[in-house]
Amino acid sequence: MRYDAVVIGAGPAGSMAAVEIARAGFSVALLEKHSQPGTPLCCGEAVSKGALDRLMSLKPDLISCTIDEIKVVSPGGKAITVKHPGAGYILNRPQFDLELARQAVAAGAELLTETIGLQLSGETAFESLAIDNRKDGPGTIDARIFIAADGVESKVARLAGIPNLINVRETESLLQYRLKNIEVDPALIEIYLGRRIAPSSYLWIFPKSDREANVGLGVSTRLTQKFPPEQLLNDFIGSRFPGAIEAGKFCGLAPRYQGERIFRLKNLLVAGDAARADDSISGAGILYALLSGRYAGMAAAAFLRGDIRQEAELDQLYPKKFLDEKGEELALYRKLRNIYDRLTDDDFDEIIVALIEFFAARDSVAGLKPGQILAGLIKTRPKLLKYVRHLW
Amino acid sequence: MLIIAQELCLDCGGCVPLCPVEGLFLSFEDLFCDQALCTLCGACPEFCPVRAITLELKDAV
Ligand SMILES: Cc1cc2nc3c(=O)[nH]c(=O)nc-3n(C[C@H](O)[C@H](O)[C@H](O)COP(=O)(O)OP(=O)(O)OC[C@H]3O[C@@H](n4cnc5c(N)ncnc54)[C@H](O)[C@@H]3O)c2cc1C
Ligand code: SF4
Ligand code: SF4
Numbered sequence: 001m002r003y004d005a006v007v008i009g010a011g012p013a014g015s016m017a018a019v020e021i022a023r024a025g026f027s028v029a030l031l032e033k034h035s036q037p038g039t040p041l042c043c044g045e046a047v048s049k050g051a052l053d054r055l056m057s058l059k060p061d062l063i064s065c066t067i068d069e070i071k072v073v074s075p076g077g078k079a080i081t082v083k084h085p086g087a088g089y090i091l092n093r094p095q096f097d098l099e100l101a102r103q104a105v106a107a108g109a110e111l112l113t114e115t116i117g118l119q120l121s122g123e124t125a126f127e128s129l130a131i132d133n134r135k136d137g138p139g140t141i142d143a144r145i146f147i148a149a150d151g152v153e154s155k156v157a158r159l160a161g162i163p164n165l166i167n168v169r170e171t172e173s174l175l176q177y178r179l180k181n182i183e184v185d186p187a188l189i190e191i192y193l194g195r196r197i198a199p200s201s202y203l204w205i206f207p208k209s210d211r212e213a214n215v216g217l218g219v220s221t222r223l224t225q226k227f228p229p230e231q232l233l234n235d236f237i238g239s240r241f242p243g244a245i246e247a248g249k250f251c252g253l254a255p256r257y258q259g260e261r262i263f264r265l266k267n268l269l270v271a272g273d274a275a276r277a278d279d280s281i282s283g284a285g286i287l288y289a290l291l292s293g294r295y296a297g298m299a300a301a302a303f304l305r306g307d308i309r310q311e312a313e314l315d316q317l318y319p320k321k322f323l324d325e326k327g328e329e330l331a332l333y334r335k336l337r338n339i340y341d342r343l344t345d346d347d348f349d350e351i352i353v354a355l356i357e358f359f360a361a362r363d364s365v366a367g368l369k370p371g372q373i374l375a376g377l378i379k380t381r382p383k384l385l386k387y388v389r390h391l392w
Numbered sequence: 393m394l395i396i397a398q399e400l401c402l403d404c405g406g407c408v409p410l411c412p413v414e415g416l417f418l419s420f421e422d423l424f425c426d427q428a429l430c431t432l433c434g435a436c437p438e439f440c441p442v443r444a445i446t447l448e449l450k451d452a453v
Contacts, residue, residue: 035421042404114420134420153418155403164411168435175404175441221439229441251441253406 008117010037013272013293014149015100020297022107038097042331075194075345154274175229176216178248254283263319280337407422407436
């Protein structure tokens, strides 16, 4: 088999990349190891509405809920609820991923499901990808350019020579249930902090309707022996949602990756979680996957058109464009992560109290930049400077 | 040796990028370990959120 380009993984990053390549008129194979993109689900499905609306228009059936309020509860039980109309969406992620892959196919991409991308080979550039298809068995696909969008596993990139191994100390172990038969506010997301709830991470309640939610938590992996995620989550659900029915169980890894992010090796581009392009504070990665996939696809199309002669020139399109937009944000989240890891439960209580004071005079968080909130907090509580001075 | 309880594994793939010797591979839906490569470093069982991986130390007394 021969295509102009091969994209490995039909998640948000891969489908976006395939759309761009196909729309530019090139043949592209989009490989997905499962029988259908988007399944099984490994996601809380929350995404910023403003950022997603800027990227694409969504059909209503891809959105489970629109979020207008965010509640944060400190370890000592102090709670702040901030109004933020249209803050986010809780997506129907399986349908969302499927729809993106359909768009790639509509643009001309060939979706090869139940096909695993294994290892790249070639002389000076990568020329061929070994694959395994569930029905037809092993084979190869030749192409002029490859995009690894194979998610957190990122085996293709690593076997090609990109050192994106994650140190277990830089990870969080995530567990989530889909709960039914519960009562939740469909416009509110809830976040719980504290060592006894989600050590070095947080617990989330993301509504799917007024009777259903994704409820999950993270635990810093170095603490999982002492605080098993399953036990912590069951304890919380038992007290908060007695009578809940478990309608799904999902888990995964949130990388707190501190290493260098490598987006290209020769004619292999890496996008989304595979490039470790996620937010080190919340673990959110949908938006970064969409954006990095889009720019990787555009760069691949430029390469195929001959706009770019040397592989190294690819960097001017990808990752440069992605990092110009998101690089500072990702770097800030890394720094905030280091601060977050040092906070004690008392610190969280203090910060929430300061936030309550800060927002007492404000009706909504809309329009406020993180820097403005930080400055406001320090003004009301100069003591908090000790937490944020490492940012600069 | 490394034991994977396939009935517990949710195929999240989270353990795969932690393996320093590329000993783990998530196929269509089953996780495999190449026992010849595995150094029993303990990273994957420590991480797995649903405790689907255990290390069995055969020579332990
Ligand atoms: C429990 C949990 C909750 C999360 N909640 C949120 C959230 O609320 N909001 C948010 O923004 N982010 C969240 N994330 C992160 C988010 O899910 C990822 O950042 C996002 O899915 C990354 O998209 P991607 O396209 O890079 O990779 P993926 O979505 O992982 O897609 C990769 C695709 O590649 C396929 N694949 C893998 N290897 C191969 C191969 N060798 N050959 C062929 N196909 C392959 C996979 O089957 C998959 O379909 C969460 C993650 C977890 C684990
Ligand atoms: S981390 Fe656990 S659930 Fe996830 S793939 Fe590995 S063994 Fe399976
Ligand atoms: S125990 Fe260590 S070496 Fe063995 S499979 Fe797990 S991560 Fe790899």
